[in-house]
Amino acid sequence: MIKLNIPISEEDIRKLKVGDEVFLSGIIVTARDQAHKLMVEEKPDFIRDFLNESVIYHCGPVVRKDKDGTWSFVSAGPTTSIREEPYQADVICEYHLRGVIGKGGMGEKTSQGLQKCGAVYFHAVGGAGTLIANSVKKVINVFKLDEFGSPEAFWVIEVKDFPLIVTMDSHGARLHKEILERTKKIAKEIS
């Protein structure tokens, strides 16, 4: 198990390989479909400092607002990443990201972006909403909450020991692609 703290250097991220299990700590940002569209079309600066050498998390959390106005995460597993495929590589390079967390892996364009700009794809366990919410220690800020709604907003959060597995690295390896090739052959045999 590798412990990784944000900010992450390019050198450290390039050491990671597919299959590595990681505990991630530091300040990260959630972003889904509307947020990615915005980051590519308008390149907003309000989120820039939070993203530099950090990580985007594909997640639409269940959140709670306490009486004193502070927010907390109740359930926060990953959402399907492939929906961000048209945007992801551009977002990685524009905002100097070191990684993306999601589920299901991503495509060729994102893989190129990871290789070019020095980042990896971390896979979280889909459906493990309560467990992951327990690793979110603090909600630092939220942007676009009224406009996008709570699942789609940018939530800036501090995480401690978020359990992840690298499934796309900065050298072009992609776990889901390898499994797909293998399983296609088996499917032919059993059909």
Place this chain on the structure above:
Amino acid sequence: MELRQSILELIRKASTDLSQDVENAILNAFNKEKEGTPARSVFNTIIENIRMAREQSTPMCQDTGALIFYIDFPVGGTEKFYTEAIHEAAKEATRLQYLRPNAVDSITSKNSGNNIGINAPYIHFRQWNKDEVRIQLILKGGGSENVGSQYKLPNSALKAGRDLAGVRKVIIDAVLNAQGLGCAPGIIGVGIGGDRVTSYILSKEQFFRKIGQRNPNKLLAGLEIGLYNDLNKLGIGPMGFGGKTTVLDVFVNTQARHPASFFVAISYTCWAFRRKSMIIKKQEVIYD
């Protein structure tokens, strides 16, 4: 107890308390994986998460899904009565964070914030002759719903004809295509026959069977067992990381079809298989 309160409890249970049959199937799958593999590590996280969600009474998955209700009610009841109770319960469940707000206007993309929208929650009504009410609920996550598919036989690309061998081929294709998405290991519901709409309805209704509950039709039961064994040979594994369990069960059922049509609808649910049921009889509420 008021109906609204009983439905709220049904929603809470569905979102936070995974049914025992599903948890047992996941435990079995965990035990089949070797120490030190990503598959074993994923199952470990899943099992821990199931227990934490139950203990904390928080959603096991943040995507608390679309709410789909099936109501069987006796003669004399009105749909309006149940619909109003469901709407109130859904709003309250959202306020209590048992549900994420998941009803989005398709034109404006505005989230209603309370899970109420046009046709949301979706309610299937059926009148029956029993002197009791049955309310069944599925919380159907978006990722798993997106990998559902409907095939029209014959399908020449898959060499699938209009017979059970052809049905088998399209089910294998659907599970192959769902890999990495939809949060495997999944549970597969299949509807054979009907029209475009009813084939999907039949496929989803299968989700109320218990894990291991076979179709009473011997031919279909055989198809289910064969598919369960073969689909697990694919090696897709939890989250598509590779592993011994790709599906937790396969449920198939049939209905009549038009002579010219042969639809096979395949619905997929993730391991977080959130379906619960309750019966109301003489003011007494029994949850499954």
